[in-house]
Amino acid sequence: xxxxxxxxxxxVTQMGNDKSIKCEQNLGHDTMYWYKQDSKKFLKIMxxxxxxxxIINETVPNRFSPKSPDKAHLNLHINSLELGDSAVYFCAxxxxxxxxxxxxxxxxxxxxxxxx
Amino acid sequence: xxxxxxxSPSLSVQEGRISILNCDYTNSMFDYFLWYKKYPAExxxxxxxxxxxxDKNEDGRFTVFLNKSAKHLSLHIVPSQPGDSAVYFCAxxxxxxxxxxxxxxxxxxxTIIP
Numbered sequence: 001x002x003x004x005x006x007x008x009x010x011x012v013t014q015m016g017n018d019k020s021i022k023c024e025q026n027l028g029h030d031t032m033y034w035y036k037q038d039s040k041k042f043l044k045i046m047x048x049x050x051x052x053x054x055i056i057n058e059t060v061p062n063r064f065s066p067k068s069p070d071k072a073h074l075n076l077h078i079n080s081l082e083l084g085d086s087a088v089y090f091c092a093x094x095x096x097x098x099x100x101x102x103x104x105x106x107x108x109x110x111x112x113x114x115x116x
Numbered sequence: 117x118x119x120x121x122x123x124s125p126s127l128s129v130q131e132g133r134i135s136i137l138n139c140d141y142t143n144s145m146f147d148y149f150l151w152y153k154k155y156p157a158e159x160x161x162x163x164x165x166x167x168x169x170x171d172k173n174e175d176g177r178f179t180v181f182l183n184k185s186a187k188h189l190s191l192h193i194v195p196s197q198p199g200d201s202a203v204y205f206c207a208x209x210x211x212x213x214x215x216x217x218x219x220x221x222x223x224x225x226x227t228i229i230p
Contacts, residue, residue: 105160105162
């Protein structure tokens with residue numbers, strides 16, 4: 001029973017297309033994230049949502065639009081795909097406390113996006 | 117601007133010996149540090165963490181050491197086992213801002229030689 005699941009695991013598409021990656025967590029966590037791991041292996045945060053509210057947006061192009069229909073789901077839609085968008089995208093979730101909370105992140109398996 | 121650095125992309129260690137993975141950080145506001153382990157085609161999984169009020173945290177075969185003055189932390193695995201072969205990511209956060217944002221290093225690939 002997967003705690004954080006994301007689909008699809010692999011996605012190959014042409015430049016200019018629009019695609020979505022879906023993420024669901026069954027841990028009852030309040031906070032969900034999208035991280036991007038690029039070709040240099042940097043794992044960088046893109047977005048964070050807490051109870052459907054956007055709390056982190058890390059200078060990501062407007063072509064990337066996260067959507068959180070409820071606190072168990074955080075989807076990522078990408079418009080007008082570019083070659084540089086090729087990466088592995090990881091969804092994650094965590095409990096969220098207040099100041100000083102140090103809840104660990106639980107990651108999904110990743111979605112490898114290849115833009116041709 | 118790489119605030120968390122893992123300067124060794126790879127490390128090979130004989131089974132049964134000690135594995136030492138290193139991590140350096142530049143942001144003095146970081147006060148909580150974590151190590152994640154990642155197998156191929158899987159997401160990173162939490163391994164061990166340490167708060168800046170401590171200089172050591174131990175969990176079974178895994179120990180993390182923190183040297184705040186040097187802005188350096190290390191993960192020790194002893195004894196190393198074949199199942200420890202994976203990529204290890206160091207991560208840091210400034211908990212005064214909550215746990216929303218972890219900054220990761222680029223990872224060290226550990227290979228345990230049987």
